Amino acid sequence: MGVSISAPYIYVCTRMRIRKAKLLPKEEYMRMLNMSISEITRVISETEYKQEIDELGNTFKGIDLLEVALSWNLAKEYQRILEITPGTLKQFTRAYLRYWDIQNVLTILRGKSQGEKTGKIKEVLVPAGGLDKVMLDRLLAEDSMDRIIEALKGRRLYPVLAREYPAAKETGSFARMENELYKQFYAELIADASGGISGGSQFLAFIRLDIDVKNILTLFRLRADKIQEDVKEMYIAGGTITAADFAALNTIQDYREFIDQLRVKVRTGPVLELLNDLETERPVYEIASLLVRVQMEQMEKLSKRNPFSIYPILVYLEKKKYEVFNLRALARGKESKLPSETIGKYLVM
Amino acid sequence: MVDVNMTLEMVQASQMGMKALGAGLAVGLTGIGTGVAEMAIGSAAVGATAENKEIFGLALLFTVIPETIVIFGLVVGLLLLFV
Incomplete structure (x- = not known):
């Protein structure tokens, strides 16, 4: 009580x-x-994005204006939420928002490795996590990637970055480092949630659901790309699917058998219902948006069951994230002159 | 329990005391009840008003609805003391 x-x-x-x-x-x-x-810019300038569109209207035009305004709004919104959340909820929200630190650091590293201009990289950063605008600017100002990693010394990301960076530099691919960062992120979330803090069990249930959804999506993606090796690297521990099951599921060739086996291994109710509807093979982007929808519905259910817990905050954070993703997808789709039906399929509604 | 050795005045004074105690409890306990109810509604109302200032009037109305409980307590208290 x-x-x-x-x-x-x-x-x-x-x-x-x-x-x-x-x-x-x-x-x-x-x-x-x-x-x-x-x-689209005009329509969203009449909503919650008004301030950002007005502020940036003189500096940017067209799709750049939209992209930067969306990122700024998302970051501002997340930081404000962090300001108003009390006690343990703040701790959980902060832990969850560290996801953006990984994304920002990887964006900077990838941008630098491809020789992108600092301004262009800055446009796509979302300073919503523990690394604020000042810190991100400092990282952007560094001229080499080694110095960027060094500048992160003392941060939570540093140990994994320091361990994985030499290999990533050698191969020129950040994929393994990215996997390791996300694995560490989820491991830390689980540690935070199961530390005996009140409300931790609810946060843990959300993390488990998130991990399950991510693992299932990875399995579908691996199937679509027909990748067999190093699957354990992509597995995130902590959900209901074990590492052995994950590897075994990936070796199944037949689609029907794969779905049947997945149904046995997954114990999350709503995901199970979705799997029943996936009897016929579908494109991965459709499965991804279906999985996200199931996850959101389940979180809405949990937030109604526990009205004053971490859930309403997480539901909002996630929905806001998808709103920005959707608007960005819409804008990019329009920029590439894709037909409306194709863009519509990629939106999470 | 009435002591047989008590005088009429003593009994009347005791009855008056009991009434006062009852009236105090009626107002006090309903006051606590109102406070608990208003805590939840008030926090939600402040939250809602922070997001949308237009609903201040409505939020205030919702917040004071549990006042009825303490008014009932007050009425019972007054009835006990003066009727």
């Missing part, structure tokens, strides 16, 4: 619910599918 009737929890969860209600509805995306980039 202690947690469930705490006033700060009620305060912040109500705010999250209202913010969630302000997100763009499905109908709005459907309308946007038939608009040009400038029209």
